[in-house]
Amino acid sequence: MNEALSFIRRQRKPKRRKVARRPRWIWPATAVGALLATAGLWVGLRALLTAPVVSVHRIDVLGTARLSRDRVKRAVAETMGQPILLLDLDALRARVEQVAGVRAAAVARHMPDLLQIRVVEREPVMKTTLGGAPALLDASGAVFPAGRPQAGDEHLPEATGLETMLGAAQVLARDRAALRALAALRQAAPAVLAVTPASFDLSEPDRVVLTLADETPALWLDRDEPGRNLQQFFAWRERVTDLATGRPVDLRFPNRLTLVALEPPLETAPAEAVADALPPEPNPAPAARRTALTE
Numbered sequence: 001m002n003e004a005l006s007f008i009r010r011q012r013k014p015k016r017r018k019v020a021r022r023p024r025w026i027w028p029a030t031a032v033g034a035l036l037a038t039a040g041l042w043v044g045l046r047a048l049l050t051a052p053v054v055s056v057h058r059i060d061v062l063g064t065a066r067l068s069r070d071r072v073k074r075a076v077a078e079t080m081g082q083p084i085l086l087l088d089l090d091a092l093r094a095r096v097e098q099v100a101g102v103r104a105a106a107v108a109r110h111m112p113d114l115l116q117i118r119v120v121e122r123e124p125v126m127k128t129t130l131g132g133a134p135a136l137l138d139a140s141g142a143v144f145p146a147g148r149p150q151a152g153d154e155h156l157p158e159a160t161g162l163e164t165m166l167g168a169a170q171v172l173a174r175d176r177a178a179l180r181a182l183a184a185l186r187q188a189a190p191a192v193l194a195v196t197p198a199s200f201d202l203s204e205p206d207r208v209v210l211t212l213a214d215e216t217p218a219l220w221l222d223r224d225e226p227g228r229n230l231q232q233f234f235a236w237r238e239r240v241t242d243l244a245t246g247r248p249v250d251l252r253f254p255n256r257l258t259l260v261a262l263e264p265p266l267e268t269a270p271a272e273a274v275a276d277a278l279p280p281e282p283n284p285a286p287a288a289r290r291t292a293l294t295e
Contacts, residue, residue, distance in 0.1 A: 053112055053113070054083060054084055054085060054111065054112045054113065055081055055082060055083055055084060055113060056079045056080055056081060056082055056083075056084050056087070056113060056114075056115050057080070057081075057113040057114075058113055058114045058115070059073050059076060059077075059079070059080070059114075059115045059116075059117065060114060060115070060116045060117065061073060061117045061118075061119065062116065062117070062118045062119070063118050063119040063120060063121065064119060064121065065121060065148065065150060066101060066121055066145075066146070066147030066148050066150060067099070067101050067102070067119070067121060067147055067148075068147070068148075071099060072096060072099055072102070072117060072119060073117075075095050075096050075098070075099050076092050076095060076096065076107075076115065076117065079092065079115055084109045084111070084112070084113060084114075084115065085109070087109065087115070089107045089108070089109070092107045092115075092117075093105050093106065093107045096117055096119065099119075100142075100143070100144040100145060100169065101121055101122055101136075101144035101145060101147060102119050102120070102121060102122070103120050103121060103122045103123075103138075104119070104120040105117060105118065105119045105120070106118045122136075122138040122142055122144055123138055123139075124136035124137065124138055124144075124153075124156060125137060125138055125139050125156070125157070125179070125182060126156060126157050126158065126159050126178065126179065126182060126200075127146070127153065127156045127157070127158050127159070128158065128159040128160065128162055129160075130143070130162065130164060130165065130166040130167075130168075131165065131166030131167075132166075133145070133146075133166055134146040135166070136156075137159065137171060137178075137179065139179065139183075140170075141170050141171045141176055141179060142169065142170055143164060143168050143169060143170060143171055155193075155197060157182055157193065157197065157198040157199065157200065158197075158198075158199040158200070159175070159178040159199070159200045159202065160199060160200070160201045160202070160203065161201050161202040161203030161204075162175045162178070162202055163175060163202075174202070174205075175202060177202060177208050177223040177224075177226075178200040178202055178208060180223070180224070180226055180227075181200050181208045181210060181221050181226040182198075182200065183227075184221075184226040184227035184229070184230050185198065185210065185226075185230055187227060187230075188227065188230035188231050188233075188234050189230070189234050192212065196212045196213050196214050196216075197212075197213045198210060198211065198212050198213070199211045206223070206252075207220045207221060207222070207223065207252060208220075208221040208222075208223055208226060209221075209248070210226075210230075215241055216237070216241055217240070217241060217244040217246060217247060217248055217249050218248040218249070219233060219248070219249055219251055220248055220249065220250040220251060220252055220260070221251055221252065222251070222252040228254070229251035229252060230251070232251065232255075232257065233249065233251050233257065236257065240257060243259065244259055246262075247259050247260055247261070247262055248260040
């Protein structure tokens with residue numbers, strides 16, 4: 001019985017089908033076909049990206065006031081005719097920000113052919129003349145051309161006696177004393193600059209000479225610590241102005257206001273008498289801040 005069942009099972013066992021082997025050349029042919037298809041796709045994509053219809057034909061500049069648009073356009077002039085989709089916008093933005101007078105920039109492309117540049121100009125805090133050409137300084141010490149005049153330029157403080165050369169991007173370390181003196185003046189007397197033009201002369205290596213367009217005498221300030229100088233002056237401003245009678249006041253020495261002698265020297269009261277004539281401060285400062293006026 002068992003032999004009969006075994007015979008029947010052997011008879012029912014399906015026969016294995018032989019699988020036809022693929023030719024050996026099929027895989028290389030498939031790889032070559034894929035490469036050709038990829039190359040064709042790239043060629044087509046490249047042709048689309050470099051087509052004249054999607055190249056830079058226009059450059060638009062926004063945000064300029066002092067600067068001329070042509071000056072900004074020259075920084076990216078080489079993009080004209082280039083494929084707009086292949087441009088490196090970050091590199092173009094960095095190039096525009098190298099233009100004197102530009103504080104920040106943004107570059108965008110607008111299909112099919114417009115490159116748009118938006119700039120933020122530097123805000124001047126001081127004017128000067130370098131190599132006979134008018135120039136402006138911002139609070140960071142950046143130097144840029146005056147460009148087109150703007151409202152309020154006539155009231156900007158002026159710096160003279162600078163050693164910075166025309167074409168420099170930043171003022172020299174020596175000339176930053178003018179910016180420090182300006183910041184100190186704004187802190188010590190915020191309202192002064194709103195009503196009185198000021199000039200800062202750096203001709204002498206050991207001082208900054210501040211001149212205000214009113215009855216205030218010329219003030220000699222320390223190049224490194226003008227804030228301390230101006231605080232002690234404005235504590236006695238009216239009295240010192242009366243006593244100075246047009247002479248400069250040297251503020252560079254701690255705890256002392258010195259009237260600079262003119263040629264010929266003017267006769268004044270002895271230093272002790274002048275010092276005694278000063279009225280007491282409304283809120284007496286510590287001894288370290290009390291100031292004597294001397295000749």
